[in-house]
Amino acid sequence: MIRLQRKRDEVLGRLFEEIKLNNDNNIDVEKMRPQIETQFSLRKFEPEFFSDDVIKSLTLMVFVAGTETTVITMEWAMSLLLNHPKVLQEIKAVIDSQVGCEPLINGLDLAKLPYLHCVINETLRLYPTVPLSLPHCSSVDCIVGGFHIPRGTILLVNAWSMHRDPKLWEEPIKFKAERFEEINGEREEFKFIPFGIVRRACPGAGMAMRVMSLALGAFIQCFDWEMVGKKMVDMTSSSEFLMAKTKPLEAVCTPCPSMINFLS
Numbered sequence: 260m261i262r263l264q265r266k267r268d269e270v271l272g273r274l275f276e277e278i279k280l281n282n283d284n285n286i287d288v289e290k291m292r293p294q295i296e297t298q299f300s301l302r303k304f305e306p307e308f309f310s311d312d313v314i315k316s317l318t319l320m321v322f323v324a325g326t327e328t329t330v331i332t333m334e335w336a337m338s339l340l341l342n343h344p345k346v347l348q349e350i351k352a353v354i355d356s357q358v359g360c361e362p363l364i365n366g367l368d369l370a371k372l373p374y375l376h377c378v379i380n381e382t383l384r385l386y387p388t389v390p391l392s393l394p395h396c397s398s399v400d401c402i403v404g405g406f407h408i409p410r411g412t413i414l415l416v417n418a419w420s421m422h423r424d425p426k427l428w429e430e431p432i433k434f435k436a437e438r439f440e441e442i443n444g445e446r447e448e449f450k451f452i453p454f455g456i457v458r459r460a461c462p463g464a465g466m467a468m469r470v471m472s473l474a475l476g477a478f479i480q481c482f483d484w485e486m487v488g489k490k491m492v493d494m495t496s497s498s499e500f501l502m503a504k505t506k507p508l509e510a511v512c513t514p515c516p517s518m519i520n521f522l523s
């Protein structure tokens with residue numbers, strides 16, 4: 260642990276030095292910029308709070324909370340699409356007609372691809388990457404579902420079972436992305452909570468949805484995807500804090516003829 264922490268400190272330290280060198284005399288509060296730069300610029304106003312250690316921890320949190328969750332969800336989404344080739348073809352057709360071959364899909368195109376958004380939501384419903392969310396602690400005595408919960412109890416919310424509850428969802432086990440076309444807002448009835456809810460909900464949810472849509476969109480725009488052999492992709496999940504696939508996804512991708520110029 261100590262060795263790893265030192266290594267982590269070195270990497271972040273180098274990143275800090277680079278940013279400090281580039282920006283020492285050049286801080287423009289209005290400009291869009293990476294999170295670390297923003298924190299450095301805030302140090303001017305609250306030097307005691309924004310110490311190197313605090314900035315390092317906040318930066319690290321974004322890596323820890325943001326990378327694996329996003330990658331695991333994309334792997335689930337791609338696996339579901341391979342097992343449902345018609346849905347994959349449908350998205351591909353929309354990308355071909357709405358975005359075309361060049362340039363690569365960008366943020367503005369996402370508004371034209373609502374179905375891709377539904378596919379990611381349906382993936383997060385069936386395979387919520389953080390199935391038990393993060394532990395919370397009750398701040399007062401309360402009664403939930405008839406159970407008395409004393410103040411100070413550590414609580415886990417089982418998003419996985421809520422997302423598959425037949426009382427809340429029609430055909431809950433079925434992959435049916437179109438169900439999200441009808442759901443008005445992702446927080447409807449709080450039955451869909453892959454990012455938690457309210458005050459301590461995931462602050463990276465918007466970014467995660469955007470990054471996943473862009474990456475999956477680009478994969479589909481650039482390549483034709485097929486399963487390896489005739490077997491369906493194995494969808495067994497691990498039972499860890501982050502719910503990953505037990506068997507990593509293997510797939511065959513071939514560059515789309517129309518994208519070869521762009522890709523090369």
Ligand code: HEM
Nearest residue numbers: 324325328329332389392393453454455459460461463467
């Ligand atoms: C598919 C991707 C992601 C999923 C499924 C996910 C899910 C979650 C969940 C369930 C929580 C706990 C919410 C609660 O306590 O009720 C959480 C917290 C958090 N997430 Fe995410 N997340 C994702 C991506 C990201 C990204 C991209 C970032 C940052 C760029 C991020 C940063 C955080 C942070 C900092 C917290 C802790 C918030 C707090 O305790 O107040 N997450 N996330």
